[in-house]
Amino acid sequence: MLAADTAPLPRALPASYRTQNESPGGVLWMTGMSGAGKSTLARALQTQLRLRQCLVMVLDGDELRTGLNAGLGFTSADRLENVRRTAEVAALFKDTGFVVICALISPLVAHRELARDIVKDRFFEIHVDSSLACCEARDPKGLYARARRSEIPEFTGLSSPYEAPISPDLRIDTMSGSITESLATLSRFVGDHIRLARSLD
Incomplete structure (x- = not known):
């Protein structure tokens, strides 16, 4: 059983926008190059929302490729x-009130338009x-190093293009901001754009 958050939406949002978003749940489609911080932010937000007993799910690109x-x-x-x-899975969970956090490189504009x-x-x-240099310096999974050795073909940012969003709903600069700042x-x-639903269990 779900309980919708009764907190009013910010007055700054137009009435048409509020009407569109009366239902709880939404999809955060987090795009960026490997190492930019998508999965880290997705998991941190998931933890934060779960502590508030909100319905939340993370769809991580790397994990989905194993199943x-x-x-x-x-x-x-x-x-x-x-x-x-x-996107099809995200849509199903969104319609039941979940905040769905999708952490996928989804490198092309056409990919993200399809998801939308x-x-x-x-x-x-x-x-x-985050810049290519910054992502490559982090390289938490060693993927850039492998790509440089030609062990991974079609690697985004090196041998395959990444088309950055021109007008995203939100841009988070993880080069200059800390994880704490980015999560905030x-x-x-x-809080400003998604009506939250909570579990009563």
Whole structure:
């Protein structure tokens, strides 16, 4: 059983926007290059919302490729299918009141437009922005090093393009901001744009 958060939406939002977002739940589509901080922020926000007993789910691109999207490669068609499947799942959970945090590189504008078309209302494109140099310096999974050795073909940012969002709903600069600051920015955005639903269990 769900209970919708009764806190009023900010008065700064136009009436048409408030009407569109009366239902609880939404999709945060977090795009950015490998190492930008998408998964770290997604998990941190998930933890924060769970502490408030909010309905929240993370769909992480790397994890999905071990199950739902196993068998998909990194060709143009496979990348598009990866996004399509993820967006379909996100839409289902959004419609039951969940905040769905999708952490996928989704490198092309066309990928994110497809996701938005599938999810429809309450879809928010979040650009987790960091330079290639910064991402490569972090390289938490050693992927850039492997790509430089030609062990990973079609690697985004090196041998495959990344098209940064032109007008994202939110841009988070993880080069200059700390994880704490970035999470605070993301949390404020959620509070301003998504009506939360809580579990009564």
